[in-house]
Amino acid sequence: MSQISRETTEQILAATDIVDVIGSYIEVKRAGAVYKALCPFHNEKTPSFNINQARQFFHCFGCKKSGDAITFVREIENLTFADAVKKLGARVGITVVEEAVDPKEDQARRQRGRLLDLHRETTEFLHQMLFTREATHAREYLKSRGFGKEMAVRWQIGWMPESSETFLNWARTKNYKRGEWIDAGIFGSGERGGVFVRFRDRLMFPIRNEHGDVIAFSGRQLRHDPKSGKYINSPETPVFKKSNVLFALERARQSILKENCVLLCEGQIDAIACHEQGITHAIAPLGTAFTPNHAKLLRRYAKTALLCFDADKAGFTAAERAYRELAHEGIAVRVVRMPAGEDPDSFMQKHGADAFREILGSAVDFFDFKIDQAAAAGLLDDPQQRLAFAKECTSLLSLIPDAVLREGMIEHVGTRLKAGSIELRDAVFRAARATKNKPQRADRDAPQEPELVVEGMPIDSTVSYLCGLALHSATAQEWLAEQFETLHEAAEFLEGVPLLEEILSARPDPASHVAVNAFIATLTEPQRLALTSDPTFHDDPPENVIGATEEALAKICAKALHRRDASIKARMSQPNIELGEMNRLLNEAKLVAELLKGVGQRFVFSDRFAPNRKPPFKPFPRKTHSPSRPENNP
Numbered sequence: 001m002s003q004i005s006r007e008t009t010e011q012i013l014a015a016t017d018i019v020d021v022i023g024s025y026i027e028v029k030r031a032g033a034v035y036k037a038l039c040p041f042h043n044e045k046t047p048s049f050n051i052n053q054a055r056q057f058f059h060c061f062g063c064k065k066s067g068d069a070i071t072f073v074r075e076i077e078n079l080t081f082a083d084a085v086k087k088l089g090a091r092v093g094i095t096v097v098e099e100a101v102d103p104k105e106d107q108a109r110r111q112r113g114r115l116l117d118l119h120r121e122t123t124e125f126l127h128q129m130l131f132t133r134e135a136t137h138a139r140e141y142l143k144s145r146g147f148g149k150e151m152a153v154r155w156q157i158g159w160m161p162e163s164s165e166t167f168l169n170w171a172r173t174k175n176y177k178r179g180e181w182i183d184a185g186i187f188g189s190g191e192r193g194g195v196f197v198r199f200r201d202r203l204m205f206p207i208r209n210e211h212g213d214v215i216a217f218s219g220r221q222l223r224h225d226p227k228s229g230k231y232i233n234s235p236e237t238p239v240f241k242k243s244n245v246l247f248a249l250e251r252a253r254q255s256i257l258k259e260n261c262v263l264l265c266e267g268q269i270d271a272i273a274c275h276e277q278g279i280t281h282a283i284a285p286l287g288t289a290f291t292p293n294h295a296k297l298l299r300r301y302a303k304t305a306l307l308c309f310d311a312d313k314a315g316f317t318a319a320e321r322a323y324r325e326l327a328h329e330g331i332a333v334r335v336v337r338m339p340a341g342e343d344p345d346s347f348m349q350k351h352g353a354d355a356f357r358e359i360l361g362s363a364v365d366f367f368d369f370k371i372d373q374a375a376a377a378g379l380l381d382d383p384q385q386r387l388a389f390a391k392e393c394t395s396l397l398s399l400i401p402d403a404v405l406r407e408g409m410i411e412h413v414g415t416r417l418k419a420g421s422i423e424l425r426d427a428v429f430r431a432a433r434a435t436k437n438k439p440q441r442a443d444r445d446a447p448q449e450p451e452l453v454v455e456g457m458p459i460d461s462t463v464s465y466l467c468g469l470a471l472h473s474a475t476a477q478e479w480l481a482e483q484f485e486t487l488h489e490a491a492e493f494l495e496g497v498p499l500l501e502e503i504l505s506a507r508p509d510p511a512s513h514v515a516v517n518a519f520i521a522t523l524t525e526p527q528r529l530a531l532t533s534d535p536t537f538h539d540d541p542p543e544n545v546i547g548a549t550e551e552a553l554a555k556i557c558a559k560a561l562h563r564r565d566a567s568i569k570a571r572m573s574q575p576n577i578e579l580g581e582m583n584r585l586l587n588e589a590k591l592v593a594e595l596l597k598g599v600g601q602r603f604v605f606s607d608r609f610a611p612n613r614k615p616p617f618k619p620f621p622r623k624t625h626s627p628s629r630p631e632n633n634p
């Protein structure tokens with residue numbers, strides 16, 4: 001694992017404003033002392049996503065995600081910790097140097113780095129090649145699609161020469177090993193130990209990752225060759241996993257977030273054409289397959305997807321497949337009605353970008369699209385066929401995760417198909433159960449990570465209140481640290497005390513949000529959830545913080561005493577209890593009763609101004625006899 005020094009991380013966090021960072025991804029509104037937004041991590045209509053600027057901390061009361069700016073960037077962009085820190089560092093002009101610690105990881109990182117360098121250099125070379133005399137036909141093809149030199153420069157489009165020699169000669173001048181060219185997928189291993197160049201006489205589209213690094217190429221055929229595909233992509237490599245990459249996402253991300261909508265095109269040229277015309281939320285999968293990972297990726301950015309596929313059978317099939325994955329992730333799917341035989345590129349060339357925007361605006365819901373298709377094919381005239389079609393719709397309807405939306409859509413589809421909505425609802429319900437019982441869909445190309453539902457660890461509400469105080473008020477923290485013993489003894493009877501003890505051992509400086517958030521980051525997920533799920537955690541500490549802390553500690557002592565009392569009584573009521581044991585329990589009960597009396601007096605302290613020198617109250621005198629101790633056995 002490579003590592004970023006703590007100083008660097010803290011420096012970056014200190015220079016970063018979480019409201020700015022989050023505001024660059026989603027719309028953030030000020031609401032009194034906090035900032036609110038619609039949560040980008042779950043579906044919601046009223047904002048439960050809160051940002052506390054003073055604490056540099058966000059928290060969603062809906063899905064319980066919380067953390068600092070690093071956590072936010074990690075989550076929304078699906079980055080590693082190191083990449084998120086680098087990204088934030090770049091915003092504030094701090095360069096991040098990673099220190100490698102594990103030689104194996106270090107080697108893998110170096111290998112990745114070299115592959116990215118190799119791709120970058122190759123991109124530059126192929127781009128130069130596009131402007132050579134030999135590439136006239138490649139430029140001509142671009143021109144025929146309405147693209148000029150500027151577009152080629154903006155997208156760094158390249159040309160792979162027809163003759164392998166040209167490329168090989170250049171590659172020999174570079175400092176990469178043969179194995180690295182093969183690892184990058186640019187060379188393939190040929191017969192008798194030779195190599196061949198994978199792309200020949202193709203227009204080369206660089207494919208980039210979310211940082212904008214080129215990680216692969218997609219090559220478009222320039223001369224018709226039935227033996228080879230119109231487009232071929234780099235094979236999967238250590239830096240390129242096809243099912244995780246969407247073409248142009250690195251450019252479209254901001255617009256997608258802004259519009260809360262993604263335009264999914266069928267091919268890369270379509271996506272490029274859209275961007276060139278200022279329709280900047282367009283992306284395309286690589287090849288036709290739209291995977292579950294793609295849908296998961298998009299869920300972070302958009303609540304609605306507009307599908308813009310060709311109006312032919314292949315296009316319909318692709319649309320349905322995309323719908324299945326997107327609906328599964330709670331993304332609403334609308335379909336753009338493209339005139340037959342047109343794609344976004346050809347359409348805009350003929351009718352202009354405004355006309356295309358108009359079509360986008362009149363996109364219809366996926367089910368309306370599907371029903372219209374069926375009606376056009378005459379499937380709805382015959383009752384038998386209509387029934388079969390309704391059945392087909394039920395399994396698609398059952399994919400809508402939101403109950404209210406699903407209900408509305410069942411109603412709508414029922415009306416349009418003239419099917420009773422009760423019957424339809426029953427059928428949808430059965431379809432949903434059938435899908436749930438199915439182990440996994442066979443056509444998933446990536447192993448599914450199980451959706452783990454993490455719950456907060458059990459914690460007493462007063463204990464979690466004190467945890468919040470200890471993290472956000474230096475006075476409370478200092479005072480509580482002196483009550484360590486009292487707390488420790490309550491741990492047996494109240495849930496969550498170890499977490500408070502952990503805070504009081506680490507003692508992160510409440511005046512520094514960096515220190516507090518760094519501490520929170522070291523907690524386990526159930527611990528963090530236990531803390532942040534308490535609404536008081538997000539409030540400012542009360543004015544009389546000592547008073548509030550004392551009162552809460554008194555409450556803890558009282559609760560612990562009552563539980564201890566109940567536990568003694570439960571043990572005394574057991575049958576066949578020995579006399580010695582009974583005596584000890586009686587003594588203990590008497591002591592607890594005494595102590596409980598004290599609780600009634602609400603902890604009046606002799607010296608209120610030096611509370612940390614004298615623990616106010618000791619509900620568990622050290623010397624009490626525990627019945628389990630060996631010397632107490634008869």
Ligand SMILES: [Zn+2]
Pocket residue numbers: 039040041042049060061062063064065
């Ligand atoms: Zn949320």
